Amino acid sequence: MKDTSKPALHGWLVLDKPRGMGSTQAVGKVKRLLRESGYAKTKVGHGGTLDPLAEGVLPIALGEATKLAGRMLDSDKIYDFTIAFGEETDTLDSEGEVIARSDRFPPLAAIAGMLDHFTGEIEQLPPAYSAILVDGKRAYDLARAGEEVKLQPRRVTIHSLGFAGGAGRSGEGRMLGSSFQNQGGRPDPFSATAPLKVAEAVTLTAHVSKGTYIRSLARDIALALGSRGHVTYLRRTKAGPFREQQAISLDFAGESDKGPRLDDLILPLEAGLDDISALSLDRTSAQAVRQGRVLSGMPQLPGLYLAKLGDVPVALVEIEGGTAKVVRGFNLPDVAE
Incomplete structure (x- = not known):
């Protein structure tokens, strides 16, 4: 029986997709790699189809990062x-x-x-x-x-x-x-x-x-x-924000005994949001945002922000007229309960 004691991963695995492999095949290989490496069941998706005859940067979203896959599809x-x-x-x-x-x-x-x-x-x-x-x-x-x-x-x-x-x-x-x-x-x-x-x-x-x-x-x-x-x-x-210098081959990612561990290759969720300003929350505000409530009296300029409690992403929020509304919430460990 496979050991699945490792917690699910959340973030981005930036692949250098080889010619001849479809994007869906790449997702399947990452799922199998996670399973064989003993990680808990993790949702996996990709951030932009590459034809089988194409190669190069294919961002693979893991866990809560899959909620940002749509933004990646819309990126340049x-x-x-x-x-x-x-x-x-x-x-x-x-x-x-x-x-x-x-x-x-x-x-x-x-x-x-x-x-x-x-x-x-x-x-x-x-x-x-x-x-x-x-x-x-x-x-x-x-x-x-x-x-x-x-x-x-x-x-x-x-x-x-x-x-x-x-x-x-x-x-x-x-x-x-x-x-x-x-x-x-x-x-x-x-x-x-x-x-x-x-x-x-x-x-x-x-x-x-x-x-x-x-x-x-x-x-x-x-x-x-x-x-x-x-x-x-x-x-x-x-x-989007991911370049070929960050991309790795699936073969390299699968050689856990010969190279870095898989979780060391994962970029954080916010790596896909490099164009969005961060908004620091205290524990009380983070709890409110997690429950989908609106924050009032916000002094920030209007726009989209990544709300964080410490280093942990809590949600994407839209600030307008001094109020912050949740656009997309993240269920990550260590967020205020």
Whole structure:
């Protein structure tokens, strides 16, 4: 019999999700890891779906942090992604069937000049292969069944869009034609003395709002450049406040005998609320908030606050007109009783 004497965990496990694993699979693996490590039954959820072909930052919410998963879904994200020009697929990634081809490969200078046109608020048509509900069914289920999927365009915001850096993922991508080397030894496609170069593929970085589909963005950039394209590489490097430097692999988290304990890898619940000011409560006020009562005579500016008793989160509260109302309460140990 498994020892379940360890208390349930509350907080965030930031995973570096590998390619080929679905977000739901990742949640299942974390549940099994918790169970095998002897922790009490813990509610587990994720803070933003990543396609199986995508990799990178996947925040996993544990215990009371699952109450914040919705906020994480609404947060901005940052992605590195590679567009391969010349072919568009039905899924808009390398998993799908080719539905259109083009023999045009855009010049690098044209790519650079086009990026500003996709920065700011734009209208975007989601992919047919997406999790959007259409008459109660997932769009990807309808598409896989061969049914026509009609989706409505949506407004999204591209906060920034540019060539990606990073070793091995140069924004210049794969080039056709002769190359001009700058002093650093890398191709300089914008040099006045360099011959015209075109790209078979390019890797970009995009900081986007919720609801943005990178596959659609890649399709639309390729079309605007007079070509066709699809995503061959997609990595999320930031989700809300969580960055890839904080992310760990599931294999590492599971090696309890070879590395840190699982509870040492968990970030606190408030790590997902780095943009919210803290509100300190005394024991009496904490008890009132825990019971859902309104606090009056609050001198703080209007807005959302994380109410805490000492170091323990009690609730998210909204202050307006000098009163604080509970938005979301947390049932964590050591809160005033």
